Amino acid sequence: DSGVTQTPKHLITATGQRVTLRCSPRSGDLSVYWYQQSLDQGLQFLIQYYNGEERAKGNILERFSAQQFPDLHSELNLSSLELGDSALYFCASSVEPGAHDNEQFFGPGTRLTVL
C-alpha cells in the first residue's frame, strides 16, 4: 500500500458525459501527478500540481482539467467523454518536486470505461 488513495476504483459511463476522479496523496506529500495508462499508449503524464498550483502539463486534452485543493487532495475532471478516453487513470504523489529523493508513489488507479 503506497498511501495514495483514489476513488472510485471503477467508473462506467457513456460518451458525452462528464466524470470526476479523486486522489488523496500520501501524508506529507505536496505534489500530485496524474497519469493515463491505455493499452496502446502506456503510461502518459497528464498534469502536475504542487501545493495547490499547477506546475506542469503533459499531453492533457482540453476536455480534461484538474485542481488541487487546500487539503492537498486532487480531482481530475474529464468531460465530453469519448470511447478513446477509456483507460486506467493513476494519481501519484511525492514530497516536493525539487527534493533529491523525489520518488513518485502511485495510487491503485481508477478504471474508466466509456460506452
Add this chain to the structure above:
Amino acid sequence: EDQVTQSPEALRLQEGESSSLNCSYTVSGLRGLFWYRQDPGKGPEFLFTLYSAGEEKEKERLKATLTKKESFLHITAPKPEDSATYLCAVRAVDSSYKLIFGSGTRLLVRP
C-alpha cells in the same frame, strides 16, 4: 525528444533462471531513472531510483544498474511471485518533474 525504450517486451523464465531487462533512454539531461513493478490492474510500485552512471541498487532478487545510455534490471534466481510488468522511467532536467515511461517488460516466471 526525451524517450525511453524497454526490451524485451515480454520474457518467460523458469524459476531460478536469472536474466536481465534493458532500459535505454535518450534524454536532454538525466535527473533520475526509476524502476517500478506493476501487477495487472494495479498501480506501479516503486522499486529503485538511480541518479548517476555507475550507480547500483539492490533489493532482494533485483539489482538495478545505470550507464550513460541505459539501465539494466537484473533478476537473480527469480520466483513465480516476481511475475509482473517492470517499468522504467526517466525524469529529465527541465522545469517539470514528470516521469517519462517506457512501455515495460512483461515478465512471467514459471514454477
